[in-house]
């Protein structure tokens with residue numbers, strides 16, 4: 001989820017000739033990751049940080065070609081549904097000329113020297129970057145391996161390598177000699193690795209971008225219960241650990257009485273840890289009963305005391321005053337003074353929990369000298385260092401294995417490494433020797449903070465003679481990165497770019513423009529949440545432009561296209577594509593049905609959506625969503641479609657129903673009864689078109705989310721309803 | 736602690752737990768069958784769906800003391816034409832994303848087809864609304880159930 005372009009966009013920096021400073025920043029940013037956590041100590045993981053410029057293409061670190069002819073890809077990105085197992089295997093298999101049936105994938109272990117994300121400089125998944133940062137790398141791995149296999153076969157057959165061809169996993173020579181990868185692999189892997197293996201011409205692709213050429217590698221195991229998640233880990237003597245954490249953010253244990261808890265059969269121990277009181281038991285249920293029996297007095301002297309209501313009134317008051325300017329051009333104040341039709345809108349965005357289907361958890365085994373941690377880890381490098389530091393051992397003494405995770409939506413990538421620290425603290429508190437599984441209940445997870453930040457956008461626009469002449473967007477929000485190791489990477493002029501991304505640059509030409517920000521501290525921990533700043537900036541910008549276009553008497557599609565001019569070809573491309581797909585003929589239809597549209601770029605991927613809905617007593621009912629996406633080269637078209645479908649459903653559930661309310665410093669919703677999730681009966685039909693593109697591939701995990709909410713709001717407006725000013729649209733919805 | 740004998744997937748498992756222990760945890764921590772998932776613990780999400788005498792139930796909200804001699808079926812033991820058709824279609828359409836909810840989805844879907852071999856969209860809504868998928872794979876779940884129904888038609 002690190003995605004600030006100033007740091008991570010290779011192109012921007014290549015243009016600015018500042019590749020070096022980008023490197024320096026990455027080192028600084030990542031080095032801080034642990035430095036912040038334990039001040040004054042050299043980050044241990046930094047010591048074996050890879051040289052930033054090196055790109056590992058060593059086949060023997062990424063591929064296991066077994067004698068049985070299977071090719072297993074070690075995937076450096078975590079698989080939690082967005083498809084990197086299949087994507088990485090596609091890239092390798094394409095260049096290797098493997099047969100899809102022989103491909104497998106597993107997670108690479110934590111090892112930044114080998115498996116760093118080329119955009120981050122450390123190992124981690126986020127910012128919809130998995131395919132983007134691996135497209136060439138994994139193809140080169142496949143191409144290098146192919147060349148090594150061919151060279152081995154040439155030697156064995158005593159023929160020229162140039163006379164050998166490879167097709168569907170079979171190595172062939174015109175003489176009729178042929179063999180399979182498994183027969184040559186052991187020898188081939190010992191050969192020198194070609195420095196710059198020849199890549200295929202995209203015109204010759206058989207798998208990349210070919211619909212139906214591959215199937216997900218993880219579908220079968222996820223359809224018969226055999227896929228192993230962290231919650232499923234088990235070992236003899238393993239204890240399940242639950243932690244009682246402070247109900248209020250910022251509260252700490254003052255004192256506790258574990259007498260009753262220890263009397264519960266199956267409870268083995270109770271220990272205080274920095275985040276609360278940990279109960280160690282033989283299985284989940286005794287741990288739960290033990291935790292329920294704890295008596296804890298909390299010290300709330302440093303806890304957050306405000307609730308959503310108080311925070312909202314503070315934010316609202318601030319929104320009426322100009323913040324610190326993020327970006328401006330023209331003279332917007334003068335423009336407003338000239339008169340015309342002045343339009344104002346204030347949008348309020350709630351705290352949102354990620355509520356991934358598998359709550360947070362982790363497995364750890366520490367023997368005093370070495371440790372093994374296994375869990376659905378999204379940022380291995382910082383987590384790895386944190387575990388080592390808590391246990392007081394070197395990173396080389398800690399093995400961190402990445403497991404499948406039941407969703408994340410950002411939650412498992414932690415700038416503060418808080419869950420990794422807690423996992424290690426739990427091991428430290430009871431002492432070496434016991435395998436432990438730390439489990440968060442749904443309530444722990446949902447009330448555990450690290451939410452999509454609460455925020456307000458106050459929009460003002462002026463329309464004169466059918467033209468949008470001025471635009472201001474005053475944002476009030478909490479920084480995701482402030483005080484975390486990543487602050488250096490996303491802060492510019494003291495402002496967190498993840499708070500305003502998408503609002504500072506809009507794809508529409510408006511002569512007089514200002515975006516400003518009030519960055520406010522709140523004691524509620526916040527985090528990136530599937531599409532980060534675009535979760536709210538996408539809504540604010542796209543709902544407001546639609547409102548202004550309406551005031552200007554223009555069609556939502558035509559009006560947008562006109563304002564894009566010739567400068568936004570990819571925005572315009574997806575907008576035109578979705579209009580065509582939906583057969584757009586204006587927003588109003590018969591029988592109470594209306595349509596709305598929105599287009600948002602996030603993570604260098606462009607997505608436009610048209611929704612069709614009608615209103616019921618329970619709120620909007622979505623019938624269909626049309627979606628056009630431009631993500632550069634489409635590596636796995638069906639996974640792209642799946643991510644658009646999922647992104648649409650995820651966005652819809654939240655825009656309609658979801659809100660984590662805070663009361664006096666404590667989060668209210670603990671489960672899906674109060675934090676309502678989208679269900680199948682609320683899921684619209686979805687039709688996706690992938691816009692053909694030769695641009696470098698970009699991600700699809702997040703970009704399907706942002707346009708949905710504003711498209712719904714814009715459709716509702718066509719029924720004469722106000723575009724929802726405060727989300728969720730159906731407040732107080734319970735399941 | 737009380738000793739129970741649970742009949743899971745045709746096998747008898749001896750389990751010694753507190754009588755209030757939800758069947759889910761008896762299956763997972765006791766019988767060591769981990770295909771059945773924990774998602775909410777309060778009968779909201781369906782991740783823990785198993786069959787009790789062939790009827791889908793939320794195992795997180797059923798105390799082990801209430802199970803008696805009933806036959807329990809989990810994703811590991813689910814068999815029969817409906818489940819096979821559902822699982823095949825799930826793979827064919829690449830339904831799962833993170834996959835964590837899918838054991839429960841498949842148990843609910845197979846149970847639906849067993850009592851209604853040709854469900855309408857509305858039947859699917861009614862039968863599947865208790866199973867949350869946070870990845871929102873609902874479009875494909877629906878398509879896969881229709882696909883499985885077709886297979887079963889022969």
Ligand code: FES
Nearest residue numbers: 774775776781795
């Ligand atoms: S875990 Fe049983 S319904 Fe959610």
Ligand code: FES
Nearest residue numbers: 833834868869870
């Ligand atoms: S596939 Fe992830 S929750 Fe359903």
